[in-house]
Amino acid sequence: MSNFDSTIFEPVIGLEIHAQLQTNSKIFASDPVLFGQDPNTLISPITLGHPGTLPKLNINAVNFAIKMGLAIGSEITSKQYFDRKNYFYPDLPKGYQITQDKTPICMGGAVKVRLKAGPKEIPFHHIHLEEDAGKSIHEGDNPYSFIDFNRAGTALIEMVTEPALHSAEEAFALVTEVRKLVRYLGICDGNMEEGSLRADVNVSLRKVGETKLGTKVEIKNMNSIRNIQRAIEYECFRQSEALLNGEQLVQETRTFDAHTGKTHSMRVKETMNDYRYFPEPDLAPLEITEKWIAEIKSKMPLLPWEQEAEFINTYHLPEYDAHFLAESKEMADYFKEIASKTKAVKAISNWLMGPVKSYLNDNHLEISQFPLSADRLAEIIDLVESGTLSHNLASHQLFPLCLSNPTENAIQIVEKQGWLANKPDEDSLHTIIEDTLNNFPDKVKEYHKGKKGLLAMFMGDVMKKTKGTADPKRLNQLMAEALENRK
Amino acid sequence: MKISTEEIEKIAHLARLELSNEQKEEMRSSVEKVLVWMEALNEVDTDGIEPLVHITEALNNFRPDEAKPTLDRTKALNLGPDTNDQYFKVPQVIE
Numbered sequence: 001m002s003n004f005d006s007t008i009f010e011p012v013i014g015l016e017i018h019a020q021l022q023t024n025s026k027i028f029a030s031d032p033v034l035f036g037q038d039p040n041t042l043i044s045p046i047t048l049g050h051p052g053t054l055p056k057l058n059i060n061a062v063n064f065a066i067k068m069g070l071a072i073g074s075e076i077t078s079k080q081y082f083d084r085k086n087y088f089y090p091d092l093p094k095g096y097q098i099t100q101d102k103t104p105i106c107m108g109g110a111v112k113v114r115l116k117a118g119p120k121e122i123p124f125h126h127i128h129l130e131e132d133a134g135k136s137i138h139e140g141d142n143p144y145s146f147i148d149f150n151r152a153g154t155a156l157i158e159m160v161t162e163p164a165l166h167s168a169e170e171a172f173a174l175v176t177e178v179r180k181l182v183r184y185l186g187i188c189d190g191n192m193e194e195g196s197l198r199a200d201v202n203v204s205l206r207k208v209g210e211t212k213l214g215t216k217v218e219i220k221n222m223n224s225i226r227n228i229q230r231a232i233e234y235e236c237f238r239q240s241e242a243l244l245n246g247e248q249l250v251q252e253t254r255t256f257d258a259h260t261g262k263t264h265s266m267r268v269k270e271t272m273n274d275y276r277y278f279p280e281p282d283l284a285p286l287e288i289t290e291k292w293i294a295e296i297k298s299k300m301p302l303l304p305w306e307q308e309a310e311f312i313n314t315y316h317l318p319e320y321d322a323h324f325l326a327e328s329k330e331m332a333d334y335f336k337e338i339a340s341k342t343k344a345v346k347a348i349s350n351w352l353m354g355p356v357k358s359y360l361n362d363n364h365l366e367i368s369q370f371p372l373s374a375d376r377l378a379e380i381i382d383l384v385e386s387g388t389l390s391h392n393l394a395s396h397q398l399f400p401l402c403l404s405n406p407t408e409n410a411i412q413i414v415e416k417q418g419w420l421a422n423k424p425d426e427d428s429l430h431t432i433i434e435d436t437l438n439n440f441p442d443k444v445k446e447y448h449k450g451k452k453g454l455l456a457m458f459m460g461d462v463m464k465k466t467k468g469t470a471d472p473k474r475l476n477q478l479m480a481e482a483l484e485n486r487k
Numbered sequence: 488m489k490i491s492t493e494e495i496e497k498i499a500h501l502a503r504l505e506l507s508n509e510q511k512e513e514m515r516s517s518v519e520k521v522l523v524w525m526e527a528l529n530e531v532d533t534d535g536i537e538p539l540v541h542i543t544e545a546l547n548n549f550r551p552d553e554a555k556p557t558l559d560r561t562k563a564l565n566l567g568p569d570t571n572d573q574y575f576k577v578p579q580v581i582e
Binding site: 023024025030031032033038039040041042043044045048050056057058059060061062081086088089090136137138142143144145146147148149274276279281283284285286287 | 497501503540541543545546547548549550551552553554555557558560563564566569571573574575576577578579580
């Protein structure tokens with residue numbers, strides 16, 4: 001919203017980010033955790049909350065939560081237990097959610113984000129473990145809602161920030177960073193469309209310079225990082241308009257409508273809820289030993305910022321390239337796999353940032369869906385680096401041919417195309433160069449008068465005549481010599 | 488009075504219980520008796536004693552992360568008050 005004036009009001013924003021853990025089974029039952037299955041096929045008496053059933057804690061849910069805590073520098077709580085949060089909702093079969101209220105598994109920590117103005121550390125209050133609810137499906141004016149319990153009991157971590165964010169940009173950057181982090185850790189697929197990663201946002205405004213917090217609004221149900229940013233921008237605008245008009249804001253829960261870009265009030269009454277938390281008697285308390293934490297630490301994968309540092313320090317790549325390549329673990333791993341096959345690391349990076357990235361963008365693909373193996377791309381890069389093919393020929397002709405036939409060796413494709421046979425030898429390249437220069441006597445004069453940019457035009461003409469097969473480095477040298485001789 | 492009728496009404500609402508006026512009074516006096524009885528505990532000096540969360544010594548009772556066969560859907564739905572062939576049905580939930 002353009003009419004929010006940040007010189008009058010300062011937004012105070014806190015995020016609750018929920019991540020579904022990629023465990024094989026649910027947090028308290030052995031039903032598989034899978035997305036997109038037929039409704040009510042991933043259920044058990046425990047999930048349905050039948051009398052007489054007992055929950056039993058999945059050890060990997062605990063391991064994954066500790067991993068996240070260690071990654072952001074949290075303190076791992078040594079003695080913990082679970083609590084019951086009591087409320088009625090059809091997608092919550094037991095009438096309570098098992099969560100951690102008093103003793104969250106991780107306390108504190110921070111995530112560093114990059115903002116236009118520079119880096120900032122966003123502090124976290126805590127991370128706790130809990131179970132997800134089922135899904136309610138509403139069909140227009142059908143007098144029923146339909147309940148699917150497949151998701152009920154999926155392990156979640158809820159990551160709660162301090163109310164320390166002050167713009168939509170910061171929230172956007174934070175969720176982006178958290179999403180990247182959970183993927184690197186392999187604890188959550190980060191798929192926001194499928195709801196594996198979701199965020200609730202608390203927004204309030206206060207006059208610039210004030211320390212007392214204003215009335216906050218909670219926005220729920222956001223399924224993309226872009227929508228989180230839009231919802232905050234809208235809320236800042238709406239709240240500042242209200243405050244400037246002397247209106248009183250109400251503490252409430254609102255939903256964001258992605259079509260209109262606006263937030264709407266929902267169930268004001270439910271903020272009156274009294275959850276009557278008490279310790280969950282059906283689950284034994286936890287004790288997380290130093291030894292256990294050390295074991296998880298020893299198996300931590302490279303984290304995004306460590307990966308970026310490795311690209312800079314070990315691969316000697318520019319910061320820009322390092323940041324691009326470390327954007328996802330899959331991209332980083334793909335780069336490293338190619339780098340184990342060809343030494344031209346900067347060329348690999350250029351290929352990934354250039355033709356590969358364009359291909360992915362054009363086809364709306366992720367790097368994990370890219371058809372070429374690391375071997376194939378290494379072959380293409382080697383053909384260019386050895387001077388066998390020009391970069392132009394490789395990127396505009398060989399690359400698309402490889403993509404349409406990913407199983408064929410790049411060298412075989414080059415042979416089939418006859419590019420090597422057509423490649424001019426030293427003598428014929430000389431002849432073609434002379435021929436080109438003879439065709440443009442005026443341009444040659446201009447070149448000698450200082451219009452050095454014409455070199456590209458001469459080179460281009462030769463490339464056209466050789467169908468792109470001339471070695472650009474050699475051509476460059478020979479062309480320079482030929483021009484020098486005509487002075 | 489240890490507990491008021493309003494408090495009983497609030498607790499009944501949170502538990503989704505509908506109580507008649509007689510039942511409310513019955514409930515109030517019975518909860519009051521429990522509270523009076525529990526008050527005896529206040530006589531014990533608990534200074535410096537950690538709150539006891541669980542009465543057993545059980546600790547770290549974990550399950551390995553293994554997915555196992557699930558409950559047959561038809562069987563599960565048969566236990567629901569109202570269903571179709573795929574879902575549990577509830578009165579429409581409007582958000």
